[in-house]
Amino acid sequence: MKKINRRSFLKGGLAGTAVVAGTAVSKESSASQSFGGYPDSMGVLVDFTKCVGCRSCEAACNKEQGLPAPDKPFDDMSVYDEIQHNGQKRRTSEKAYTIVNRYKVKDREAGPVFRKFQCNHCNEPACLTSCFVNAYTKTKEGAVIYDPTVCVGCRTCMIACPFYVPAYSYSSPINPVIKKCIMCYDTRLKFGRPPACVEACPQEVMTFGKRKDLIKIGNARIRSNPDKYIDHIYGEKEVGGTAWMYLSDVPFDQIGFNTHIGEQPIISYVKEFLTIVPMVLTIWPALFTGFHLLANRKEALKNEKPSGKE
Amino acid sequence: MNNLAKNGFSPVVSHQKKDGTTWTVKEKILLGLTPKDYLAQQFKNPFNWILAVIYAIGLPIIIGRFIYGLGWVTHSSYDYPWGLFLGFGLFTMVPLSASGFMMGTTVELFGRKDFKPIERLGLLNGLLGYLFAVVFLQIDLGQPWRLIYPMFVSLGPAAILFLVAWHVATYLSCQVAELVPAFAEWMGLPRAKKFIKSMVLGLTVAGIILSTLHQGALGGLFTYAPGKVHPLWYSSPFMWFHFFCSAIFAGLSMLIVVSTFCKWFMRWRCDQTFLKSLDRLTLGLSKGAALALATYLVIKIIAIAHDNDWSYIFTGWGQWFILEISVGVILPLVLYTMALRNGSPALARTSAFIAVGGIVLNRLNTALITFNWDLYQEIPHWREMVIVVTVYATYIVVYRAILARMPILFSWKEKPDQ
Ligand code: SF4
Ligand code: SF4
Ligand code: SF4
Numbered sequence A: 001m002k003k004i005n006r007r008s009f010l011k012g013g014l015a016g017t018a019v020v021a022g023t024a025v026s027k028e029s030s031a032s033q034s035f036g037g038y039p040d041s042m043g044v045l046v047d048f049t050k051c052v053g054c055r056s057c058e059a060a061c062n063k064e065q066g067l068p069a070p071d072k073p074f075d076d077m078s079v080y081d082e083i084q085h086n087g088q089k090r091r092t093s094e095k096a097y098t099i100v101n102r103y104k105v106k107d108r109e110a111g112p113v114f115r116k117f118q119c120n121h122c123n124e125p126a127c128l129t130s131c132f133v134n135a136y137t138k139t140k141e142g143a144v145i146y147d148p149t150v151c152v153g154c155r156t157c158m159i160a161c162p163f164y165v166p167a168y169s170y171s172s173p174i175n176p177v178i179k180k181c182i183m184c185y186d187t188r189l190k191f192g193r194p195p196a197c198v199e200a201c202p203q204e205v206m207t208f209g210k211r212k213d214l215i216k217i218g219n220a221r222i223r224s225n226p227d228k229y230i231d232h233i234y235g236e237k238e239v240g241g242t243a244w245m246y247l248s249d250v251p252f253d254q255i256g257f258n259t260h261i262g263e264q265p266i267i268s269y270v271k272e273f274l275t276i277v278p279m280v281l282t283i284w285p286a287l288f289t290g291f292h293l294l295a296n297r298k299e300a301l302k303n304e305k306p307s308g309k310e
Numbered sequence B: 001m002n003n004l005a006k007n008g009f010s011p012v013v014s015h016q017k018k019d020g021t022t023w024t025v026k027e028k029i030l031l032g033l034t035p036k037d038y039l040a041q042q043f044k045n046p047f048n049w050i051l052a053v054i055y056a057i058g059l060p061i062i063i064g065r066f067i068y069g070l071g072w073v074t075h076s077s078y079d080y081p082w083g084l085f086l087g088f089g090l091f092t093m094v095p096l097s098a099s100g101f102m103m104g105t106t107v108e109l110f111g112r113k114d115f116k117p118i119e120r121l122g123l124l125n126g127l128l129g130y131l132f133a134v135v136f137l138q139i140d141l142g143q144p145w146r147l148i149y150p151m152f153v154s155l156g157p158a159a160i161l162f163l164v165a166w167h168v169a170t171y172l173s174c175q176v177a178e179l180v181p182a183f184a185e186w187m188g189l190p191r192a193k194k195f196i197k198s199m200v201l202g203l204t205v206a207g208i209i210l211s212t213l214h215q216g217a218l219g220g221l222f223t224y225a226p227g228k229v230h231p232l233w234y235s236s237p238f239m240w241f242h243f244f245c246s247a248i249f250a251g252l253s254m255l256i257v258v259s260t261f262c263k264w265f266m267r268w269r270c271d272q273t274f275l276k277s278l279d280r281l282t283l284g285l286s287k288g289a290a291l292a293l294a295t296y297l298v299i300k301i302i303a304i305a306h307d308n309d310w311s312y313i314f315t316g317w318g319q320w321f322i323l324e325i326s327v328g329v330i331l332p333l334v335l336y337t338m339a340l341r342n343g344s345p346a347l348a349r350t351s352a353f354i355a356v357g358g359i360v361l362n363r364l365n366t367a368l369i370t371f372n373w374d375l376y377q378e379i380p381h382w383r384e385m386v387i388v389v390t391v392y393a394t395y396i397v398v399y400r401a402i403l404a405r406m407p408i409l410f411s412w413k414e415k416p417d418q
Helices: A016-031 A056-064 A077-081 A126-130 A156-160 A196-200 A211-224 A267-274 A276-304 B002-006 B025-029 B035-044 B046-068 B084-090 B099-109 B113-140 B149-153 B160-187 B190-198 B200-222 B239-265 B272-307 B310-314 B316-342 B345-369 B382-405
Strands: A042-047 A099-103 A113-117 A136-138 A144-146 A206-210 A244-247
Touching: A042 A211, A056 A099, A056 A196, A126 A136, A126 A144, A126 A156, A126 A267, A156 B200, A196 A206, A206 A211, A211 A244, A267 A276, A267 B160, A267 B200, A267 B239, A276 B099, A276 B200, B046 B382, B084 B113, B084 B345, B084 B382, B099 B113, B099 B160, B099 B200, B099 B239, B113 B160, B113 B239, B113 B272, B113 B382, B149 B160, B160 B190, B160 B200, B190 B200, B200 B239, B239 B272, B239 B345, B272 B310, B272 B316, B272 B345, B310 B316, B316 B345
Parallel strands: A042 A244
Antiparallel strands: A042 A206, A099 A113, A136 A144
16 A cells, blocks of 8 residues: 655645745745754664574573563574464563564575564654653764653654564563663663673574664675665665664565655654744734734624614 | 622622732632531532442542552453553543643633633643543552652653643643633732743643544553454544544543533632633533534544444444444534534533533543453442442532632732722
8 A cells, every 4th residue: 555755745834824934834844954963873784684583682681681581581593483462473562672583484595584673763753753751862973871760651752663672561560661672772872782682692683783774784785785775775764764773685675674764754743833823823812812802802892782783 | 609699799809809908728628608607608509419328438448449459449350450540530531621721722822812711621620531541540550659750769751641731741731731820819929920921832742742642542552452442433543543543532522521510510709700701611612512523434444444443333332333423423523513504502501511521421432441352341340339439529629619719710900809
């Protein structure tokens, strides 16, 4: 089914009172498209052609982040057969910040594709922009980290994340908080070291480096092997670009990626509303006080001539 | 109580009893009945027995929610972080409570004093709806005790929910202030009433601004999820306007519904001014609702054309969408128009009930039913439903208690009629 690019038309013009809105909106939304992340931020390039689905990264993350013991041990490959809700594969949860899923692909010599999945550390994170207590921070190293001490638990960030990443510790009555991958910021990234899952991978599926270098590496790999790779680095441009990017030899939509996600960061969809706010704040008081004066003038006239209508 | 009134009981309408002595606060609270009569009255009402059953089941579950956490009452879904508490409690209660700012605008701002008899009911409907929307929110928030964080501890002013939080809080105080006169009359505090009267215009204008923005903002919240809300229910530029515009007829229709219930079940409490003008007022409200419905229908279609979502109309979701629009928008629009043409308040009331249902369906569709249309559908946990019913029952109880006492459906008199 064809998805529609909702942004391709003019962005305002509700006719009538919205003339002012029209100009304000288009200015703001074009400004919102320019931020491409911090120049020297780090990232990870994941090459699915190399992944064998050993789940070492899952285990490494569990240990690094001090997460509770998993329901099934990390060497139990039966998790790949698990199916949740109507055919859904496993997803990140309060106990697992990263998940590897298996996708059966027809006529692929190497067998099924294994896809590792965690927070993508967006350049313009939807989670960050939607949080009303500013719990999220995009660090200059590129990680999207999160302060659980201020989280109120509204879960808007979960609504907003286009990749369905943040999980919530519903089970805790006293201190439920958002749980998600933080790119090992506290323990590694801050000191310039690669994340635990990257280091743990025996197949060197993941390359850690500056985001802009990773794009070059990715393109070089595609060019040197054009028959193998799909000509696309997923995450280079998606929703404004992400720190984690992906290479694959099968079309991305076959291995659980949303390929209709668009290149606009999520905030650009929201800007349309945000720009009417100052307008309402400035125009409404004058407008409605004016109405009031008019209405009461009518009434004053009516009192003089009781035959006035209504 | 209606029976009691038929047998000659006359409710409290003034500080003075018929014999010239003053009612005490306790007597006012007991509606001027003796404690024994009052209790007997409560026991006779079958609706109270239904409430008792609801509380017997619901209260322990609400307590459980705070002891065992959200995971105990919901499916703990990561894909559906918002369930019924917000889908119904916030996104539906708030538009249905838009009557407050609209009656304020009509009467205080546009000087339509002819709507005066129903103004206070409109304001009360607004206040209670918002109050209980906040109650629902407090049940849904993971850490409700941090509700003030976005205001004072850690501010995220660029987020839409930030705006909603601030506006709902300010608007709640606004609405409390607007209802102070009713409370002041009942308690006999003329100074408070005078004070509020002096700033009523300011309050009303503030009410309009805040309402426009937060009603719109509730729609705006869904613009964060362009891929998750079904395209037919989603429109980045129009979402806020859809929510705002539908709140107008939602609020007006809810007011018609509530006034109808008052006419049926609380007739004893209504004064003649209210009862006599109700038919005319119902039609007056219908006119506003019909206009808003027509506007809403047009912008819904414009949004689909703008986003070029026509191809979705022919899918299963499209049929569901068409059903919602036909039953929830077009049908009430036609009925309201017919009611206005024939001058039939009964038809207008029918239409109002349908329109309210339509709004509930629309908000649930946006927040839950078509949400994650690409993934899977989720039916809320039964405990979640029980909590919603219980909180809603409390809303009705509080509503009823205030209507029975404060001068909402009747005007307060200096002296009781002899
Ligand atoms: S993937 Fe989701 S949680 Fe991670 S930074 Fe992007 S929006 Fe936030
Ligand atoms: S759940 Fe917490 S982190 Fe997420 S938006 Fe709400 S307050 Fe912010
Ligand atoms: S980067 Fe760190 S937190 Fe994120 S998935 Fe890898 S190990 Fe886990």
